[in-house]
Amino acid sequence: MIKMQIQIALTVRRAMQKMMRKVFGAAALLFVLPLPLTIAQAQPNSPATSHNSTAPGTPAPRDGQHDFDFELGSWKIHLKKLQHPLSGSTSWVEFDGTSVTRKVWDGRSQIEEFETDSAAAGHIEGLTLRLYNPQSHQWRLYWANAKNGTLEVPQIGEFTKDGYGEFYAQDTFNGKSIFVRFIWSETNTNKPHFEQSFSEDGGKTWEVNWITDQTRVNDETGKAR
Numbered sequence: 001m002i003k004m005q006i007q008i009a010l011t012v013r014r015a016m017q018k019m020m021r022k023v024f025g026a027a028a029l030l031f032v033l034p035l036p037l038t039i040a041q042a043q044p045n046s047p048a049t050s051h052n053s054t055a056p057g058t059p060a061p062r063d064g065q066h067d068f069d070f071e072l073g074s075w076k077i078h079l080k081k082l083q084h085p086l087s088g089s090t091s092w093v094e095f096d097g098t099s100v101t102r103k104v105w106d107g108r109s110q111i112e113e114f115e116t117d118s119a120a121a122g123h124i125e126g127l128t129l130r131l132y133n134p135q136s137h138q139w140r141l142y143w144a145n146a147k148n149g150t151l152e153v154p155q156i157g158e159f160t161k162d163g164y165g166e167f168y169a170q171d172t173f174n175g176k177s178i179f180v181r182f183i184w185s186e187t188n189t190n191k192p193h194f195e196q197s198f199s200e201d202g203g204k205t206w207e208v209n210w211i212t213d214q215t216r217v218n219d220e221t222g223k224a225r
Contacts, residue, residue, distance in 0.1 A: 065108045065132045067139065067159045070187045071101040072110070074217040079116050079124070082209035085198050086173060093121040099214070108132040141167055141182060155182045163188035179203050190216045 079095040097116030104111060112128040125146040131154075132139050140154040157167030167182040179199040186193045196210035 061137045062158075063134075064137055064139070064158055065134065067132075067165065067187075068101075068110055068130055069103075069107060070192060071112060072103055073101065075099045075101075075214040076217060077114065077116055078213045078215075080211040081121070082207075083121075085209040086176075086178070086200055086207060093118050095121065095124060097124075098217075108134070139165075139167065153180075155180065157182070159184070159187075173198060173200075176200060181206060 075098065077095075077097045077099050079097070080092050081095065083089055083091045083093055095116035095118040097114070099112055099114045101110055101112040103109070109132065110128075110130040112130070114124070114126045114128065116124045118124075127144045127146070129142040129144070129151065130139055131142070138156055138158045140156055142151045142154045144151045153169045153171045155167035155169045157165060159165035163184075163186055165182075165184040165187070167184075169180045171178060171180050179202065181197045181199070183195045183197070184192065185195075192214050194210075194212045194214075195208050197206040197208045199206045
């Protein structure tokens with residue numbers, strides 16, 4: 001019975017992968033739902049539920065709960081923003097401002113307050129909430145703009161090597177379904193670099209539309225880090 005349910009679950013997963021690959025392309029595999037809960041997983045005494053059931057020789061998952069510690073403290077921000085994403089526009093506007101990040105839950109969560117101004121494009125005030133999931137070893141990044149006070153769809157991902165991390169989400173832009181990608185780089189320096197990109201072809205191509213470069217302000221918060 002258990003074997004049959006597992007086979008059914010695998011069949012459903014393959015069907016979903018095939019459907020999403022057709023609609024969104026290869027990048028859609030990032031967003032396929034996990035397998036339904038099986039009987040073996042649900043039974044408390046089953047070996048499948050053991051937290052120490054990692055196969056011999058398999059490296060333990062990387063603990064990334066301090067990956068965003070570099071952001072703690074105060075920063076000067078230089079922002080370049082594409083005025084009209086996914087329109088063929090090449091017109092950029094530039095902003096200057098500041099951000100302050102403080103930790104919550106001993107670093108497993110952070111709140112960043114972000115504020116920039118541009119003579120040509122006005123004022124941007126926003127907030128980023130970062131949450132670490134110790135089970136999946138991934139971060140969820142939520143952005144909110146003070147203009148509407150709403151948390152956006154979270155970007156989900158992790159740091160894959162020193163100073164470099166990628167985070168993805170599926171969202172809508174001007175009524176169209178798109179993929180969104182965040183890339184953090186040079187986070188092991190005092191000048192981290194961030195880029196946001198949109199894709200309207202299932203992740204085959206990406207258009208960068210938001211670039212920030214940061215310079216640390218030597219305040220007490222930064223020194224304490």
